[in-house]
Amino acid sequence: MNSKKVLILDESKISKERLVFxxxxxxxxxxxxxxxxxxxxxxxDNHPYEFIVLEHNCKMSNEFMTYVLSLNSKxxxxxxxxxxxxxxxxxxxxxxxxxxxxxxxxxxDNIVKYLLxxxxxxxxxxxxxxxxxxDSLEKLYDFIYLDENCFFTEKEIKDDVLYIKTNVxxxxxxxxxxxxxxxxxxxxxxxxxxEDNNIAITQL
Numbered sequence: 211m212n213s214k215k216v217l218i219l220d221e222s223k224i225s226k227e228r229l230v231f232x233x234x235x236x237x238x239x240x241x242x243x244x245x246x247x248x249x250x251x252x253x254x255d256n257h258p259y260e261f262i263v264l265e266h267n268c269k270m271s272n273e274f275m276t277y278v279l280s281l282n283s284k285x286x287x288x289x290x291x292x293x294x295x296x297x298x299x300x301x302x303x304x305x306x307x308x309x310x311x312x313x314x315x316x317x318x319d320n321i322v323k324y325l326l327x328x329x330x331x332x333x334x335x336x337x338x339x340x341x342x343x344x345d346s347l348e349k350l351y352d353f354i355y356l357d358e359n360c361f362f363t364e365k366e367i368k369d370d371v372l373y374i375k376t377n378v379x380x381x382x383x384x385x386x387x388x389x390x391x392x393x394x395x396x397x398x399x400x401x402x403x404x405e406d407n408n409i410a411i412t413q414l
Contacts (some may be wrong), residue, residue: 213238213239213240214237214238214240214241214260215239215240215241215242215258215259215264216237216240216261216262216263216325217242217244217250217253217259218241218242218261218262218263218342219244219250219262219265219268220228220235220243220263220265220268220290221268221269221270222268223224227245228318229318229321230243232318232319232321232322233325235389236326237322237325239260239325242259242276243258246270247270247273247277251274252393254274254277254281257375260286260323261286261325262278262285262286262288263286263287263288263290263339264290264291265290266291267291272366277341278345279307283306283330284307284308286308286315286328286333287308287309287310288309288310288324288325289309289312290312290314290316291312291313292313292314292355292358292389293389293393294300295349296300296311296341300335300338300339302336304335304338308333310324310328310333310334310335310336311335311337311373312337312397314357314358320368342395342397343399344393344398345395346398347370347371347411347412347413348367350372350393350394350413351365351372351409353391353393354374354390356374359383360377360378360388361376362371362374362383362386362390363375363377363378364377370413372410372411372412373409373410373411374390375408376408376409382407384391387409388408394411397414398414399412399414400412400413400414
């Protein structure tokens with residue numbers, strides 16, 4: 211009997227190697243790790259995959275995800291992400307797709323848990339409705355992930371304001387800004403800039 215297959219798409223060599231090693235050690239899955247989107251599409255066209263593990267911020271992710279869903283909207287996909295703000299609302303996602311979004315910092319063991327217990331009953335996104343539940347500065351402080359940043363690297367709450375700070379004098383990193391903005395729910399918070407290029411977030 212053929213073993214199950216998993217496709218891993220991640221531009222980070224280190225994280226991909228760790229995930230491949232653990233997956234191979236704990237499961238009997240056959241593992242494919244394409245390095246470009248065309249190779250990924252070709253593999254998907256020719257093989258049934260039990261899971262696709264996708265680093266959501268890699269350049270290939272959106273194109274490949276769109277391609278996969280055009281062929282199989284129920285493909286089980288595990289997203290590794292630093293944004294809780296999904297492109298579709300939770301109810302639509304649950305009804306239409308089979309997505310699990312894991313938020314950084316991500317334990318590799320947590321990914322493997324879904325690979326080992328990936329039946330429909332257990333394949334449930336742990337962050338379902340979480341974006342709407344981050345409704346205080348304290349929750350937002352705990353959630354915003356800065357470890358991979360090189361511009362916005364510090365955070366503190368002072369006088370009812372959450373500051374996301376930089377100690378760098380270089381040009382603003384708009385990619386880091388976009389990730390932070392993506393995690394700030396406009397229903398609850400207001401985001402502005404200070405004169406020294408720090409971010410100030412207040413509760414509405």
